[in-house]
Amino acid sequence: MKVDRRKFIQLGAWSGASLVLPDRLKLAEKRRKPWNEQSAKVTRKHRNPRPTTCSLCDNHCGLITYREGDRVEMLLGNKEHPVAGGKLCAKAYGQLDRLYDPDRLLKPLKRVGQRGAGKWQEISWNEAYEVLNRKLSPVYANQGRNFAFINGRDELLTRPFLSLFPRATLVESDDQLLMQRFREKIYGSSICFRNYRECRYLLNFADDPFRSGDAFVTEVQSLVEGLNSNGLKMVTVASRLSQTGGKSDAWHPVHPRHYGDVAKAIAHVMVANRWYDKKLIAQLGIDIADLKAYLSSFSPVSVAKNTGLSVKVFSEIAQELSHRQPTMVIFGDEVFQTENGWENACAIEMLNVLCGALSAEGSLKYDDPSAIAGTTSKHLTDNSVASGWFFQKLKENNEAQVLISYQANPVFDTYDGEWPKSLLKDELQVSFYAAFDTYITETSQYADLILPMATELETWGLFSRRLNQHQQCLSLRQPVSRPVDEILLLRQAKVKKLQLFNPSLAPVESGREFNQVVLDLGRELIGNPASGPFIHQKVEGYLEALVAKIPALVVSGGLSYLKKVGFFVFTDEGKEIQPVSFQIKDLGNTQPYSPESYTDTGFYLVPFAWHVLDSQTANSKYLAELRHENPVWIHPSRAKKLGIGEGDKVKIRTNSGDKVVRAWITEAIHPQCAAIATGHGHSKVGRVATAEAIADHDPMTKSLLSRKALFYTPFTLRLNSWDQKEPIWWKKHGNGTHINSILSGKQNRDVSGITLIEPVVKIIKA
Ligand code: SF4
Incomplete structure (x- = not known):
């Protein structure tokens, strides 16, 4: 923008005025009515609020959705929710787009051509259930042998459903599984909370909590508070200057293969100076003389020569890590992406042991993953494998598999997507594949059957989360919208020339909730179960039984209370989790890596x-x-x-x-x-x-946007606002x-x- 004298004066006046005017955001905040008294600004229509929980990451922030009639118009953070206090990230708001997306699937699809040819026949849910039962019955009889479940997201009934198939393979995404396995091996738990708020020094190896994290909003809040109010000093070691690196006091660019060596050089200084947590070292049975001998090859001088960092950097970090307590060391998935990733991760984690990050407040805390049995769980099983590994094994195995995927897209997400693609196409490798998905994706396009899944705003979930050592928070995800049928209704109206506002016109099919589908399938497979989750006809019934196990919640009103408030906080006995296994041999290579040098291209x-x-x-x-x-x-x-x-x-x-x-x-x-x-x-x-662009290829949308009288309806307005005619x-x-x-x-x-x-x-x- 060209700024001439006139504009400069205008800008000056505006910025001066903004300094003296009260904070407009704060004013608006003050004027905002309580969450259960919201009404639409223009129409003044009452907006019906309903609390629920965002489940797009493990933070499980509280949401309030607002409906006008049948349509969810708005979504805000629930200020009373103790996890993030009403703050949300962008992902939460994206859920409305998914709910009203004209491209989401609303009817089960059966493949009619070659796998992957894109030819589908719409079928009823009853027919889809029949096919699934026919395919799963023999698999159930042989306890799940040759059955694999590709898990894109954990749901309430994922584990109970998989427990029907004890020999089945559970396929998880690569990076998640590596981090979970690593944490489980060392700490016996994959759930880790980072208390940046009270931390004084943070050493970060290629992680980026300002960009994403297991508990994104809470971690960002805690980091900002630590930086602004507690003098948290942050140092990042990474190949790339990330959002977090950019906000750090120092960024040291290092080649990813050398992350472990940098950690070992820092450890070398700490051990040489006896700057370590003696109690924790003794508790873990680490012989400090052995560790010293191991680290002797990783002197700051030799590592500095290989990495391009100065010797001073290692001494400074070592000193602050041990003296600026409480301190902690974190690392991101990128560490695992190199050939020596596991050893590098062990070397970095060793710094947490040395600086005592596991015994102080203001550092790392591991939690029991099954704190409240029955809530949506991320607990890995012995049969859990990474998707890259699974597809490579499938190639070597001669026995055909029955596959189910839920909201997973390994063809797109796995490195070397060609593997899954060619295997999924091959009926000798995969005899039957059912995709439970909201879209036709790069993976579900190879399915024999696609089951249209409802989105997060239409489904149930129950999540437990530790707030502090003695308090847990239970959050409910509940349907805030009926499974969407508007779009289907419109399309049918167009094709069948139906009267659009005939109140008796019912949608033929719609997306269904994963939990309900597997509950129905489980009941069918077991026969008449006498106990367990599959005695329930409806997910809501299963939930009632779950919350009945928490006496304090029962006193407050059980599931009805959760439906009204969205969450419940209660006290319990916290469990201290300390490292269970840490050995010098885990640190890998006994010599520093040779410097990498790529010339030319x-x-x-x-x-x-x-x-x-x-x-x-x-x-x-x-x-x-x-x-x-x-x-x-x-x-x-x-x-x-x-x-x-x-x-x-x-x-x-x-x-x-x-x-x-x-x-x-x-x-x-x-x-x-x-x-x-x-x-x-x-x-x-x-x-x-x-x-x-939506209007380019969709005749229905085109006709809607051309504003023909018959189709100029409230639905038209919605589609119109979802996307304009322009690309x-x-x-x-x-x-x-x-x-x-x-x-x-x-x-x-x-x-x-x-x-x-x-x-x-x-x-x-x-
Ligand atoms: S941080 Fe996670 S749970 Fe919270 S709003 Fe974002 S995606 Fe949802």
């Missing part, structure tokens, strides 16, 4: 994910607009040598193929590395995900590039996971 590619984009949220227009491009980050020194300028098209080349992307020239990346965001480049999951404004740039398909994963037998082994790519000007 070679780069070490670091993929990273945005919080807002995943396969479940990809078709939220609001979220897709926040992140719709994924340029590759290149350091200026390397770009100059290769003649690459800002915004130039470049080819990223691996043994599996090429991808053309735009270059972003930035000093925010280690010169030997390049970085790129994942989650982009969808070819399925609805039109927003693929960057197509999506970022259509020209597309929806980014799907990079996973040209990267390769390697099986890690120890953890049934994968590590990325082919991150070395070539980048050339396109």
